[in-house]
Amino acid sequence: MTTEPLAPGKRDPEARRLAILRAAAEIIVTRGPGALTHRAVASQAGVALGSTTQYFASIDELREAAFVVLAEEVDASLASFAPHLPTMLADPAGVIDEVLNYLNDARAVSADIALLSSATTEPRLLELALRWTDKLIDMLSAHIGHDRAEAVATYIDGATIQAGLRPESVTREGVTLALTSLAGIHTSSHPTSTTGHPPEKSDA
Amino acid sequence: MTTEPLAPGKRDPEARRLAILRAAAEIIVTRGPGALTHRAVASQAGVALGSTTQYFASIDELREAAFVVLAEEVDASLASFAPHLPTMLADPAGVIDEVLNYLNDARAVSADIALLSSATTEPRLLELALRWTDKLIDMLSAHIGHDRAEAVATYIDGATIQAGLRPESVTREGVTLALTSLAGIHTSSHPTSTTGHPPEKSDA
């Protein structure tokens, strides 16, 4: 996240717009959606107050645009599940690693929580908030059926909340037990036996 | 929930304080924590602006007090699980009914979501938000072991989110599948073909 200080006065609309968006997303994630103000964003982005109003007609528009950015970030996390799904039933360790990766990514977790909770009172955000859950269900359905896919997705939502509130409560054992139970996978060995490769994630 | 209009000018500190608290809780639940202002509360409660500042030294204090009320409401829902837990393994229908009851209670669900998400950025609320999850884990642990209890509680967190976003997605079948899978209950009606482990014992 190189938020380049963005030379003041310099003309670079694209970069400026992006800097503002990033700053808004950052504030939502770290201080909550209630802390999102023009001035806070301007300060965080290192731009003048006027710039925030120039690029986004209203604070609501800015907020929604920031949520789109966050949704895309979460989507990106989701994409890393995909390669492991085909072999999931035979070897769940891969998906579980990815799920843990996601749950340990404090930023993604906070982004997801902000999105989900804001959508509760703002219907405009509903589709955005549900997008990744629905994609996950779609992806899983092909392998474990729709019902179990839904159960797994719901569990991961819950795990996201827990990860946001007390990260230390998220353990490989816990996630393994839950996912294998819900997906209908029955391991012959104990869940804790996987000490495989910690998957490298190419930065998106 | 009869929010008696509360005759204006009438002296009744207890009722007044309660009306303010109820109103604040209502606003948090229906419009989100961001919509909580003294004026909104006063209007909702049908009292004068001054009353809200008289009974609560600051808006933060009022907000926190409202969250306590909400946490107690959620706690009350939780209590209805208890009678069904001893027979849960033999007859899961009872608990599942209660879980569905809770998930269909839009108010309790919204309250829980507001609590959980606010706690993400406000440490003061953490204990409050985690209380019911922890109680549930405690209650369940005696019957299905700590690990599975944690998994069930996490799933219910996720189901709460889903219930808040799209209530229609919460079905008896879905909840039944998830809870029986996670709790290690094997019903005759679901040919999920598991090896018949008994529930694992509590953790180390």
Next chain:
DNA sequence: AATGTACATGTACATAAGTACAGAAACGGA
């Protein structure tokens, strides 16, 4: 009934936040 006290009300003021906008600054092309 008179009166003192605790409660209730509405106004008023300070601060914060959203938004508009006039002017400055940078860039591109004569």
Next chain:
DNA sequence: TCCGTTTCTGTACTTATGTACATGTACATT
């Protein structure tokens, strides 16, 4: 270099919100 255009900045205005407080009102006590 000079000029026009686009972008950037800071200020100013309006509204919303938190909070204080002076005044009004109901009730208990006498």
